[in-house]
Amino acid sequence: MLTIHREIIEAIVAHARRDHPDEACGVVAGPVGSDTPARHIPMENAERSTTFYRFDSTEQLRVWREMDDRDEEPVVIYHSHTATEPYPSRTDISYAGEPNAHYLLVSTRDPQTAEIRSFRILDGQVSEEPVQLVGESMEAMRSYEENGDPHAVQSFMFGQSPAAVDYECQP
Amino acid sequence: MAIDVRIPTILRSYTGGAKAVSSAGDNLAELLTNLDGTYPGLRGRLITPEGGLHRFVNIYVNDEDVRFLGSLDAKISDGDTVTILPAVAGGAFGLAAAAAVLGR
Numbered sequence: 171m172l173t174i175h176r177e178i179i180e181a182i183v184a185h186a187r188r189d190h191p192d193e194a195c196g197v198v199a200g201p202v203g204s205d206t207p208a209r210h211i212p213m214e215n216a217e218r219s220t221t222f223y224r225f226d227s228t229e230q231l232r233v234w235r236e237m238d239d240r241d242e243e244p245v246v247i248y249h250s251h252t253a254t255e256p257y258p259s260r261t262d263i264s265y266a267g268e269p270n271a272h273y274l275l276v277s278t279r280d281p282q283t284a285e286i287r288s289f290r291i292l293d294g295q296v297s298e299e300p301v302q303l304v305g306e307s308m309e310a311m312r313s314y315e316e317n318g319d320p321h322a323v324q325s326f327m328f329g330q331s332p333a334a335v336d337y338e339c340q341p
Numbered sequence: 342m343a344i345d346v347r348i349p350t351i352l353r354s355y356t357g358g359a360k361a362v363s364s365a366g367d368n369l370a371e372l373l374t375n376l377d378g379t380y381p382g383l384r385g386r387l388i389t390p391e392g393g394l395h396r397f398v399n400i401y402v403n404d405e406d407v408r409f410l411g412s413l414d415a416k417i418s419d420g421d422t423v424t425i426l427p428a429v430a431g432g433a434f435g436l437a438a439a440a441a442v443l444g445r
Contacts, residue, residue, distance in 0.1 A: 267427025
């Protein structure tokens with residue numbers, strides 16, 4: 171299970187929306203061994219592509235060193251899919267090189283609803299996990315104050331989309 | 342001469358859990374061969390069977406990505422730090438298609 175502060179999810183979705191239709195990517199750092207994502211670090215997509223992302227290697231070194239100096243590790247590594255479901259592609263699986271990280275995928279294919287799913291990827295094996303949000307939403311509070319609807323700005327859909335077909339489903 | 346080599350989490354199974362190890366070599370190719378002598382199997386995770394640098398890893402000499410320093414020919418001097426990191430990449434596109442398009 172990934173437990174993450176609502177504000178961090180909002181910041182990740184805002185980053186993905188901002189870069190749409192290009193894929194957005196980044197990291198959420200947290201204290202080593204804590205499994206707690208605490209510090210959101212949006213990264214450049216060096217490929218600036220709608221279907222591929224890659225951290226800029228120089229920026230990555232700087233960010234990884236900074237995490238090391240602060241006794242942090244990448245707790246979450248996220249990127250967006252901008253036209254397809256938020257499920258790891260074969261490319262995502264072959265590159266997954268941080269065994270302790272939660273791989274968070276956001277799909278921005280729907281302009282109103284961001285789909286968010288989280289995965290562990292170890293030795294090429296993908297396992298989905300639930301996402302639990304904690305904390306108050308600044309965005310929702312502002313939205314509530316402005317127009318009485320806590321979900322007017324952006325809604326989130328977690329886990330497998332009900333519209334998706336599970337071909338592996340056995341009776 | 343001693344080169345400080347930083348090992349990423351995913352490869353620490355080769356170094357007995359060590360986060361940093363010491364090795365030697367005048368260039369990256371030599372260093373990786375020496376490292377593999379001490380930690381067998383490590384080189385195979387960094388170099389393809391064809392002998393090129395694996396696209397799944399980034400290797401740096403001090404602050405510079407070795408892809409800008411001649412890759413395996415990158416010169417290394419006593420006191421340098423070599424950092425290995427997993428490349429973070431992916432996306433909706435298939436790997437084979439991406440490799441073809443990007444010419445990698």
